[in-house]
Amino acid sequence: MPSRAHALGTACHVRCRGGAYGCLAYPGTTGADFIDYVIADEIVLPLDQQPFWSEKIVHLPDCYQVNDTKRPIAERTPTRRECGLPERGFVFCSFNNTYKITPPLFDIWIGLLHKVEGSVLWLFRDNAAAERNLRQEAIARGIDPSRLVFADRLKLAEHLARHRLADLFLDTLPYNAHTTASDALWVGLPVLTCLGKAFAARVAGSLLHAVGLPELVTKSLDEYEALALKLAREPLLLLSYRSRLAKNRSTAPLFNTERFRQHLERAYHTMLDIKRRGEPPQNFSVARI
Template sequence: MQTLNKQLENAIRNLQDGHFNEAESLLSACLKLDPQNADIHRFLSIAKALQGKNQEALESINASIKINPQNGITHSNKGNILRTLGRHQEAIDCYQLAIKLLPGYAEAFNNIGNLYQEIKQAQESLQYYDQAILIAPGYANAMANKSNALLKLKLYDQALEHIKTALQLSPNEPFLLGNYLHTKMLLCDWEGLDALYSQVIAGMRSGQKTTEPFGLQGICDSEADLAVCAQIFAADHFPAQNPLPAVSRPPSPKIRIGYLCGEFRDQATSILMTGVYESHDQDRFEIYAFDNGWDDGSPLRARITAAFTQMFDITRLTDLQAAQLIQETGIDILVNLNGYFGDGRQGVFAYRPAPVQVNYLGFPGTIGAPYIDYLIADPIVIPSDSQSFYSEKIAYLPHCYQANDFKRIISDSVLTRADFGLPEQGFVYCCFNNNYKITPATFDIWMRILQASPTSVLWLIEDNPTAGNNLQKEAVKRGVDASRILFAKRLPLTEHLARHRLADLFLDTLPYNAHTTASDALWAGLPVLTCKGNSFAGRVAASLLTAINLPEMIASSPAEYEALAIELAHHPEKLQQTRVRLEQHRLTTPLFNTTSFTKDLEAVYEGMMGGAQTNKIKIL
């Protein structure tokens, strides 16, 4: 018995230290000594689950339950395994049984909340988090998980308060500090922002799990820090799995491209990409959609569905099941259109279901994972001396990396400035970027621009009321009347594009530029002024403006950006010349030539297929 106890203690220690394979071996040895020990079976199931051996883990947990069916913790653990296997209702049943056996077991309520978040029912998850917190007021993880649900519901104020509480309870809760930073950015709550950012970066540089990659891009302009962030996050959330066993299939005369995305609907990624889907050469390519989102019934969704050879709904599949489906479909190149943005499925790529796997468009940065082979870019967003900050090989397009759809419709409604509360006279600066992209440094510049042009106003998108109030308060602190900061409510895209024509100049943000929003403005005929940044996300608008041949709208420094914004307001004839050039170039330069762009993209795909065989390092 003493030998068994020592082996069990050693196995549990290995589990705690992350040595899961060693723990599994020790626990298997313990079972030979005591095969009817329910706890050994339970710990063995944990060791297997943590290695991704979920089916084996289920067998072990069932053995534990057979020996001791009254252990509520074991039933909750079984629910976790079933959740990972995509058997959601069975998982809920296990959690409910755990609660029946252990009414005060807060973790079971927390687990149910997590399941509902995973199946995109964030509102439903809240009641379970609340119950977990009611049982265990100091349960930091439940508090943090509830904050994530609130963020998905765009209840940013409430999310911020829950994050604060969770940090007080557990300052080192993984990635929570970065969520706190990003939520403050969403609310334009800049109090203590510099110190918080420094804390996030310092922790991350020391290897701590302080922040996820997407939120950090809104405030960080260091490619080195962004790369470290992605690597830490990928290793924690989406580690490489054992690749799927190779399967033989007859050669196909066409290259099969799989696009995996959670936004095949009326959303920015599809607004940019739909024309590309439609323009693919059907004699050389078959294109397949692997949809992790939903059908919103929009005209754009109808176009998307019609463009693909076939669409697969993977929302109810596990990562492994989705990977197997992709492999069975014979996909040659699998394109990750989400990365760390939106409703992506990064875990599917971890099984390497396709010979070539690509990071493109949705996330402007490195994934930081070994199973993503290429990142599609252009020489402006990733210059040659920046390649070392990206784990992927860089596949360069000859012009702008960002797709655009030349079929986008602009409403012909007659709109006036009065319709949107804008002054009939005076200069209208605008920025329709998400509010989290507005940093104090950018806002300082904007306020000096307004002060230099006394009849001007700044027109921003209305993300949430708190952000609007905070921005107006920040304007007053900088000596600008709050009434000069105006907000645009969200509209259907055709009308949103049309209202751009009421503004005079689009002011870009740093360190995270306008991406789709810059394309919107340029398509609608509104000049965009940008400052070229130090990261992929901060160089996108420069790429767009280069592709439409308006290099004079790219500033090389914040000071030059500020001076040019003032000059254009004071010299309307110069701005009018830019407007004329924009209109002339809109349909004659590469930026909005969807057909030409798609041909370039297809050439890159063909190069990747060759690169997979020849170990080619860069595609130029």
């Protein structure tokens, strides 16, 4: 059942015969005794977090998030002018919802604009109030508000295509980019993240490991800021990550939908076997294919 919509009157408490589990959309425990399992991986939900979850943890071997390798990307890349971007200058990008932007993180982003001459911060146009507030906060921190560029909503294929104009995707904390990060990686845009403590703060780290770019997973905001600055100042280093991402897209587990399907079906069979043996739900890991 949908976990991101109005749920009044739904029958979540009605048990499935083979067991119930949570997967995607809601990155937290339900606290419900009628949900047996949560689908995760070793990065987003380590076993030491089990005491804080009512569900038992199922670890998939690569990444908990399924990705569609048939998502179309528009052939035409818009011009920088069409997107409101300057013709020159480094483009830091974060197409997360604006409610994920915290003051400490925004301070880091503004600091990067101060240190990287001519750079801009490309954000998602979520609502007028958020845009106005972010521009005001930029001014208060000594940055010309025109260096914050806001992207309008587009059809998905066109939205994905405009990622090609960005240089580096800056992730948010404590609530990471989830499908937003996999969108960027699918197009070939490197994502820089900081690994947090909770499930929602570890998703981009899982995605980056599954696409073969673990070096872009930092352990602190200081490290995050330092690496963002290094990548902006060293184009050859950034290009090396872009090249690896382009190569890995067709071979890495993150975008291997068939591999994910097989792992998930193994998880289903294990859940059902446990149920048939009359045993209570238990943590388990799915063997890698």
